Structure formats: C-alpha cells, structure tokens
Amino acid sequence: MENEIKKKLEELNNQTDRFVEEFKDYLTNKHVADQPSPPFMSYFTHSINAATDFQDENLLFGGFHIKNLSSTTIEDLYICLRIDTSDPFSFSGKFSNEPSTINAQTVPATWEQFNHSDDDKEHWFKLGQGHHLEPFGDISLSDFQITWENHVPLSCSITGFVYTESENDGITSLNTVNIRM
DSSP: HHHHHHHHHHHHHHHHHHHHHHHHHHHHHHHHHHHHOEEEEEEEEEEEEEOOSSSSSSEEEEEEEEEEOSSSSSSSSSEEEEEESOOOEEESSSBBSOOOOOTTTTSSOOEEOOOOOOOTTTEEEOOOOOOOOOOOOOOEEEEEEEEETTTOOOOEEEEEEEEEESSTTTTTTTTEEEEOO
C-alpha cells in the first residue's frame, strides 16, 4: 500500500511539473506574441583616437546605423543624436546643412541637418529628398566626428533616436556612446 501511495504521489508530481512547464511556455509565447516588434533597430559604431601630444585634439569617429526589420519601405526618416555634456567639443560630419537639389538616383543617401529644437545638445537629421529605407535594408549616418582638445577633459554620452511616419515618439538606439577622458 505504501508503494502505491508513493507511486501515485510521484505521478502527481510529474503531472504538476508538466503543467507548470506548459503554463510557462504559454505565458512566454503569449507575452512575445502580444508585444509588437519594432519596425527597425539602430545602433552606434565608433572608434576613438586619443592624442598623445598635449597640443593635439582627441577624435571620436562614429557611425549611426539603422536596419529596417519590416517589409515596408520607410519614406520619412529622421534622426536625433543627443550629446549630453557640459564640456567643450566640436561636432562635424558628412551631412548637408541645406536641402539637396542633387538627383537622388545618382548619389548615395545623404543626410540633411536641420534645427528641430532649441536644445543645443540635440543634432537633428533627415534623410535627403528622394531617399528612403528599403524593406530589410540598412542605412547609416557615417563618419560623424567629435573632437576636443587633449588638455581639456571630456565626459559625454551620445544617444540616438529614430523617428518615422509611424514612430512619432521615436525609438532609442540599442547602445550609446560614452566617453570619459
């Protein structure tokens, strides 16, 4: 009789374990299915050239990359790079400060810088006229530079945000750039 009870308890324990596992799987799959995936992702790549001479400048050389994860073309694409620091630096790159009149079919995608905010920490860009982000394609704001004098310390954080016609609140980049020198 004791063996039968032990056997029944073991069967009940195994059944309970199976139910718990099935319930976990259900919750995990339902949770994932209920959350829409973002239509794109963005991230930074960068390298830093630290000057050895006291009179030279330090240089951060970076890129901000966007990958379209959807089967939809993204027409209106905007980027905000937020550079949080109170230290002196210079920001530059391969972008235009005026709308482009060049035929979009003859040149690679270009970025136009524009003023969208009075906050001097925010640097706004829009994809040049006639350019768009193809389904499952990618695009980059390449070769932006931040320079600062070697004898002056710099502590800053750079965060990227991407805005589209469907993402008015913006989606934050997967990573940030943090400098402390």
